[in-house]
Amino acid sequence: MQNQAVELNSVIYNAANQSFEALATVYAGTSSRSFACAINAPIDMSFKDAAKGLSTQALRRFNGNPGLSSVHPLGIPSPIVRAGRSQPRKVIDAFDMLRQLAA
Template sequence: MQTVPLQLSDVIYNAATQSFEALVTVHDDRDSRSYACAINAPITMAFEDAAEGLATQAMRRHTHGRSRNAHLPAAMTPRRPNRLAGLRRMTIDKFATLRPRAA
């Protein structure tokens, strides 16, 4: 089994999703790739266990994703790129709104 160096950056706990998140960089003989990884876990989980789970996820994505990345379809453009383009810009006269308070 070959050992591949990993680098975990910015490991945080996201309380909203109750998960540990990190940017994991995998360095192999060809190149280096970074993966945004997240594992669902309670905040009481030990850091070493969370780091191991994040590293496992990154390695799984690194080894299994190489063959599929070459055949990914091109990103589609959104159907409504600018939803607010048709809305009229509203202007507010600041002096007119503050004038009643000055009296």
């Protein structure tokens, strides 16, 4: 059995649904898989117990039917994207353009 680590991000309490919700990422081997997890629980539940329940749900989904999930291979850097642009914009120097027009 391989060792699986669980990382919980954006843990919140949804008062409308009376549940704790989080984005759980399970790391195993050379890949990771992210799941949106939620457990029904009262607002006064300790964070430790909520984290344990969310982690258990993430591991069950990882080992069983994943449903909707996101898979990320580790070790392959993704290209840096800034503000939705994949390539940097070419900046035009206005003074250089005027010099070329005057010449």
